[in-house]
Amino acid sequence: MLNIEEVTKVIGKDTYVFHIGNCSCRVYRKSNKAKWWAKREWIITFYSKEELVEKLANFRKRVLSIQEAKEQRRQQSLKSNKEARAKAIQWVKVWDVFKSSFGYDMTINEFYQVVKINGKKVTVREIWTKTTYGDDGFSWRQQPDLNNFKGEEKSYIISPNGWLKVADYRHAYKCNANEDHYFNYLD
Numbered sequence: 001m002l003n004i005e006e007v008t009k010v011i012g013k014d015t016y017v018f019h020i021g022n023c024s025c026r027v028y029r030k031s032n033k034a035k036w037w038a039k040r041e042w043i044i045t046f047y048s049k050e051e052l053v054e055k056l057a058n059f060r061k062r063v064l065s066i067q068e069a070k071e072q073r074r075q076q077s078l079k080s081n082k083e084a085r086a087k088a089i090q091w092v093k094v095w096d097v098f099k100s101s102f103g104y105d106m107t108i109n110e111f112y113q114v115v116k117i118n119g120k121k122v123t124v125r126e127i128w129t130k131t132t133y134g135d136d137g138f139s140w141r142q143q144p145d146l147n148n149f150k151g152e153e154k155s156y157i158i159s160p161n162g163w164l165k166v167a168d169y170r171h172a173y174k175c176n177a178n179e180d181h182y183f184n185y186l187d
Contacts, residue, residue, distance in 0.1 A: 011060050012067040018056070025052060027059065084160035085120055091162055091174075092122060097144050098164055098172035099181065106185050111144035112164070112172055115153060122158050124172075126151035132180050139184035144177050 007018040015030040027042040044059065046052040098112040109129065116123035128150050129142040156164040164172045175181070 011063050014063070014067075016063075020052070023047060025056070081160045085158060088158050088160060088162040089117065089120060089122075092117060092158060095146075097127075097146070097175055097177040098124065099144075099175040100166050100170050100172040101181075101183075102170050107139075107183050108185070109142065109181050109183050110166070110172070111175075112166070113144070113146065113149070118155075120157055121155045122164060123153050123155045124164070125149045125153050139182060141180035142183055143180060144175075146177055 007020065009016055009018065017028045017030060019026040019028075023045060025044040025046065027044065042059070044052070044055050046055055092114060094114050094117060096114045098114070100110045100112070102108055102110075111127050111129060112124035113127045114122055114124050126149070128145045128148045130145045132141045132143055134140045154166075156166065158164060159171075162174060166172045
């Protein structure tokens with residue numbers, strides 16, 4: 001019948017390796033992410049060369065339809081993220097205040113005031129805070145001191161959910177500038 005041979009084909013975005021035997025064909029998908037050179041195995045059984053050609057054509061159609069469905073989901077996700085980001089941009093106005101809170105064994109707040117909006121980018125400046133009152137000697141309440149800037153302008157892309165990623169480990173969320181915010185340095 002057929003000799004054992006290795007055939008490599010590119011189907012869609014992926015590369016597949018076919019090990020063809022006398023009555024079966026093992027299919028591997030090459031992957032750079034996998035620990036070994038190939039990932040995932042399918043076995044196709046056949047009894048004639050014509051049946052093998054037909055089954056490989058069906059396999060190709062199935063792979064292409066899966067890749068097309070993934071691409072459609074990706075495009076839909078991009079579209080919904082773009083719409084959500086447009087709504088988030090409409091929600092943010094110049095002079096709004098964003099708050100980032102962080103700290104290990106403490107609570108530290110940073111406040112950012114929006115000075116400019118350009119497309120999906122928001123330009124902010126960090127502002128000083130003013131202490132309104134202390135709770136117990138170790139913790140206090142503070143408010144942002146509007147228009148009292150302490151840093152340079154920085155631009156951030158607003159997320160579809162309406163927050164800003166101000167550092168790799170920190171996000172800033174829109175807050176009420178007249179509200180008291182808890183902070184302490186000695187948790």
